[in-house]
Amino acid sequence: MMSTFIAAFVVLLLFFLLMSVGYIIKRKAVEGSCGGLGVLGIEKACDCDDPCDKRKRRMAESEREAKLNQNRII
Template identity: 75%
Template sequence: MGTFIAAFVVLLAFFLLMSIGFLVKKKAVEGSCGGLGALGIEKACDCDDPCDRRKRRMEKEQERQEMLQKNRII
């Protein structure tokens, strides 16, 4: 039981330190490997002809961007 409590306290301290670091630096936690860009892939769906679900999602995002641009205050 003592090991469980010690592990929980260490994990809790880790999350507390990460949250303090986030509040101080105002920067999100990110990976160091470069993600898909390091592999030469520009996007997650790298196919020439996306599926219908992806096309709908892209259309919604385009409409959202147009709406944001149209209703822009500054």
């Protein structure tokens, strides 16, 4: 029982080690290969007609920042 746990832990540790080496060499983040939500026709993570208050605040903040950046002189 304990040897199975140790073997599984070592395999998992080896997997993470190899992933980190791949990231260090390629400098590219791990990403999905299936296209994610775009395949389903959903263009954004929150596809609600009426977003929640937290989402509305984030959207308003990003619009405000975009306007500030657009009107910035320097």
